[in-house]
Amino acid sequence: MQTHFTDADRQKPHIQEAERILRTCVHCGFCNATCPTYQLLGDERDGPRGRIYLMKELLESPEDDDQVTEETRLHLDRCLTCQNCETTCPSGVEYHKLLNIGRAEIERRVPRPAAERAQRYALRKMLVDPKRFAALLKLGQTFKPLVPGKLRDKMPPAPVDAGMRPAADRHSRQVLMLEGCVQPGLSPNTNAATARVLDRLGISVTPVSEAGCCGAIDFHLNAQEEGRERIRANIDAWWPHVEHGAEAIVQTASGCGAFVKEYGEMLKNDPAYADKAQKISALAKDLVEILRDEPLDELQIKTSQRLAFHCPCTLQHAQKLNGAVEGVLTQLGFALTPVQDAHLCCGSAGTYSITQPELATELRDNKLNALEAGNPEMIVTANIGCQTHLAGANRTPVRHWIEVVDTALA
Template identity: 70%
Template sequence: MQTNLSEQAKLLPRAEEAESILRSCVHCGFCTATCPTYQLLGDELDGPRGRIYLIKQVLEGNEVTAKTQLHLDRCLSCRNCETTCPSGVQYHNLLDIGRAVVDAQVPRPLGQRMLRESLRAVLPRPALFKALTQAGQIFRPFLPELLKAKLPSQAAPAKPRPEPRHARRVLMLEGCVQPTLSPNTNAATARVLDRLGISVSPIREAGCCGAVDYHLNAQEKGLARARQNIDAWWPAVEAGAEAIVQTASGCGAFVKDYGHLLENDPLYADKAKRVSALAKDLVEVLCEEPVEDLHMNGDKRLAFHCPCTLQHAQKLGGSVETVLRRLGFSLTDVPDGHLCCGSAGTYSITQPQLSRQLRDNKMNALESGNPEVIVTANIGCQTHLESAGRTPVRHWIEQVEEALN
């Protein structure tokens, strides 16, 4: 696509990257066929091709309006379009650049600003999030229906974690909301890895991966969190940690992008690149291990929901299914497994109507094979699907750890 960036746009830190991405798009339209919001709304501007054209207009100096902002806000950042694109367009990077420019020029209404600031203030802080969630459980009968729907059911407590005892060591990102919403997920991970001769070294100083801030257009704050995590992990990285494991694929996708996002930071570029190379989703670790030696009792019929951040961002579609089958589980077929469930980080809160439509469509697909349990690999997807109040939804590693016992 031919572009002509405005003089103002040429001054942006990522101007060359934006222009390169725009030029790589040939407007073939293959992406619209797999875009969840285009399928729901049927509007060209609510598909990747239309949004790319909007960002092109913005960077060429054309008028930016609230309508432009709305169409970019409606994007799930699911990256399904990138999987479909024959030209390899790095749409998610262009979207980050475009959203930042648009938000700088179009002030948001007070309600939107308060909501987004509240999400940024609460979600990345595990202790605060836990306290507010516990308070919500107490006052649940008095809450409005919208808040009740977002409030998760009481999670099972975490089982004890084994003490590090093996020569093989990995680090693990604990996450922001997962310790409250699904506290046993990371404990189950540590227990399964321990059975395979791998110990998890806790690094409590590592906090939020930075994705919440970054995708709510507080990009510098998101990158600051990335730097903090790199600093927290670095001594263990230098000491020979095999990997930095993520049990939430959304966090994993962002940590794997540290190297790209910090490539122009002279102090962190090399460290970020190494951290991204060490970052692994849990399934990448288990794929390489003799999981058949675990002697499972995997007798339940499961449906696996593959999060967008696992299949489209990390390109690991099919990996969890392979491991689960190696362990003896029976998996149902899931139609349209490439489509987003509507969770998409904070999307279920900022775009509730579209999110619910996508969730219900996804639940219908997941339940079409009559599974006993739905399993997934991302805490956002897990809680969003569970909010439908239908078939139980768990992290897949919890199902594995339960079958070990």
């Protein structure tokens, strides 16, 4: 794709990055074939190729260009950032990086209405602090009939009891674990089950309470500088443990895992943190990357439970781990039902299911129809956002996959 930036613009790091990405696009349109929003809406501007053109025009236009409008922002907002297009693209276009640049620019140049700004600010404040979120969740569950519909659907009943965690110093092998921001409130058993399963394999989990939200929520809501501050805080919290030999930083939410793996990219221009961020990204592992290399036969699980696995976009498209969880579950004896169009997004996408509820609900229902076609006893997934979004339909039970492994062990 040809670009027409001024010499002055080309001195700006974000324009240099955008131009590099834009020039890899060959206009082929293969991306539209697998884009969930294009499939639903049929509008070129709601597919990756159309959005790339919109961002090109935005970034090339002068500050006072009246062609840059709220309509441009709407089409960028509708993107799920599922990265399905990147899996499909034959030219290797790093679409999500361009989208981060485009969204930051449109946010700067076209201010949102006050109500939207207030909603996004409230979401950031409610979701990123685990203690605050847990308190608000408990309050919301107490007064559930009064909670607005799209938020009420996100609130599960009382979560599964987390149970006991093994001591953090039982084994010589040590990993850190990102506890997350909403997961401890919505599904506290996920991290506890992870610690128990890893303990059976001779690996101790060290939680680091000082490490909070990974920063993805801020990026979802275009508060990118605030997201980078969270990244720096997490690096500071993990660094002493890294220096003492922690072999990995485990994430049980694939959305967090995909984001932590990009810390090095996010802070590559920060001289104080660039090297540390690269190290943290190298140590970041999704839980399945740990388990698949362990002697799983030692767990001695015997089960024939029928499961449908929903592979989150952040696992299959961002982390390129499609099939990894399915392989572990099959090896452990679980029976997996086939899922048609497993590459498509469920509509959760961070805060998307709140900011774009109509599209998210349609995507969720389509995904559930595909997951339930094989009559599974339970749906399992690898990301708290997907888990909560799918469970909000109150159809087939939805859990994190490590919880069914932990239950089979018990």
